[in-house]
Amino acid sequence: MESVKQYTIEPPKKFANINFSELWRFRELLYIFVWRDIKVRYKQTAVGVAWAVFQPLFTMLIFTIFFGRLAKVPSDGVPYPIFVYCGLLLWNYFSVALTNASDSMIINENIIKKVYFPRLLLPFSTAITPIIDFAVSLIILFILMAFYHFTPHILGIILIPFLLLISLISASGLGILLASINVKYRDVRYALPFFIQMLLFITPVIYPVSMIPAKFQWIILLNPMSGVITTARNAFLHGTFNWHLPAISLGIGLVLLIVGISYFRKTERFFADIL
């Protein structure tokens, strides 16, 4: 074990800083948690992979039938399935990461009550894990594009890691906040799926942002995933890029992260008492 110098245990202070050196010391545990979740998820390989493939594919199919064909939602001149799948790709990552992160404290209750480690690792690691599913879905996107004889723009491939990072920041920021609220108020857990469902409709996943009247677009853009999804689409499907959108998303994501971590740190020391 790495040895540590003297440290003290005291009643929690009002404002707790993030202990970066401690987080660094426990970095391996972060990998281990991610590794555990991926391992468990794909343990029964067939089911694990099949779910990652079929879930976005079927959602895309349903949305294409109802929104693309029947409701005739415009798709900025690209085939609707590709258009909606492109949005779902990042949206699915975001919603799974957010759900996982906000449940992470309750799911890992037995560990929290028995061992000390920086609790922040749990929501972070659970928000990182669905990146594997994201990668699988991304491959499906390329297959889908090949099927429609659509050539993706290279700009999209370059930008996707950054857009994923912004999604990770936003999902873990909000997820960390919800995780600590979840410990105290158990009913939040049941409201979250509904909240995420509502969020899907106010995020330009099934429709383009251009459908919204220009003077209301800023409201949509307060949602960090709007900028991320619109940027991904513009880059992949049209080869265009406007840095304002991801910059706004990143800004909002970082605010969420800071608020989330501050609240989390403030409540963290009591988790074991009320879990």
Next chain:
Amino acid sequence: MNEPIIKIENISKKYNIGHTEPYYSMRDQITNLFSFNKPKKTEEFWALTDINLDIQKGDTVGIIGRNGAGKSTLLKILSQITAPTTGKITMNGRVASLLEVGTGFHPELTGRENIFLNGAILGMTGKEIARKFEEIVNFSEIEKFLDTPVKRYSSGMYVRLAFAVAAHLEPEILIVDEVLAVGDAQFQNKCLGKISEIGKQGRTVIFVSHNMATVKSLCKKCFLLDKGKVVACGETDKILDIYLSDKSINDNGISDLSDINLRKNSSENSRFKFDKVSIINSENQINGSLKLFEAFTIIIDGSHTLKSEDFSLAFDIKSSLGTTMFNSITDSKGLFSSSTLNKKKFSIQFKENYLPPGTYTIGISANGKNVLDWIPEAISFSIEPVSKDLTTLIDKFDGVIIHPHEWVSLA
């Protein structure tokens, strides 16, 4: 003397006990905002008050005390799982705490994978685990099942593997709670050997157990906690004497079992719960202090709240050193003639009593498919070293039972 490796100053811990639901809900919180009634008062409970202790480097220290004395709370504060309400602890070394064996074990993962997972959770680095992997596997004696998911392990194998990982931690300070209560005797001894070895390497060990024999063999020094305070500290033999002779640790023959803290593994809304247990002496009085050979009866009250399949009831009697004197299991169907849901009352009668003088604790449990209710220390009683008619006085007794016998001259 050098600076202590752990310096505990004025540590207190307060819990707020709500008498309503265990969790808050956002819904209640919002409705409370609009109600004019003051929110329900929560009761304060001081699990620890003003603890001051110094622990020196290289010592193996035992912490003893009754259930609810605050031992677990103290360990949780030392392991940083929960924060103290007041006070300060200065630590001069890295702590690893073992409050449970197999923390974080995942049933779907194999033994091999769980070694790495559990090791990391307990604070080992990947390199360290890899270096000790062989040793851990040998210690656990489960080589053959290394690539089997632990959900297929027997409970014995599970414990072996879990303890093997924990035993190879190399912290400066090791905190061990009651974890040795599991596993077979042979493996338990192996674990104890490992702990005393850790102690001999100059590491500091803090050990909590109900098994006085273990405490005696492992620890040179002991702290006795009672009602959240340190009431005595010093040489283990001296402290054990104080603890075992303390009359206040014997119940007066009756014990209220409504406290949730007495329980282990009991599900929250269980369909059977123990309410009360009492000990009746041969004169039909409630009395926790029995004479040698005196017949006695245990009377247990319980509530049977939900209709269900039959379950079994069990009890055991443990000596003050933690040895199980004997146990017994019966079926609820044979015991309760009617299956109506209501209060149940039954007794266990001991027409003869061969227990030697000493203090004993009774553990009771009700088991269906799962544990319905389990109270490892429901009540304690003592056997005085003198018989009822005052004719037999035990002086130089040795052994585990007093068997009735007669000395007869044949020549």
